[in-house]
Amino acid sequence: MTYKNSALQQKPATPDYEAKAPAEKIIVGVDVFLHKHQLSASMLAERLKLLETAELELEMITNRGVKVWPDGFPETFCTDQWRCRFMLKAGLTQLGYGDIIRLLSLISANNLDVIKTENLCTFHGEPGFMLGQGL
Template sequence: AKVWPGGMPETFCTDHWRCRFMSPTKGSPIEHAQIIALLKHIADQGFDFIKTENLYNFDGKIGYSLGQGE
């Protein structure tokens, strides 16, 4: 479900959500500076964040569970 930006009103029935920030270039790693910039943007919009997890590939295979619809 899309929550932000332009999310559906029915998604605001809880007080926290999960998002997965992926590299725009498939296979390229995300730099820590990109994560920090994204979290700053989220905070600047008035949203709070409570947890981060970095997801990794190992030997070319994903090392994490896929989300619904991925």
């Protein structure tokens, strides 16, 4: 038996791939995830507001995906992990990595434990991130 010209041996033609132009990506904020126990959302916000930079301001704090600051419900059960959203201040158009590093340095210098960060970007002017529950 021979399989010289079988369909199994013939490779299908590979379609030409055309790369799309990259989206216009602009960093407009950063989510800083903190590990801090025995602290309320309002107490944490009070500390973080003092660390705002010329480029970034604290917009909200969530815990387990629920907005707890500002205007959170005091009865919300909170764990010791917080997402603190810092956004570009009004009138500014773009953040640089140095701006985020400066903020993280301030947070670290104030004995707050950074677990991770997520840069918040727009793509062609559309947010590429979730707004957060309650917004």
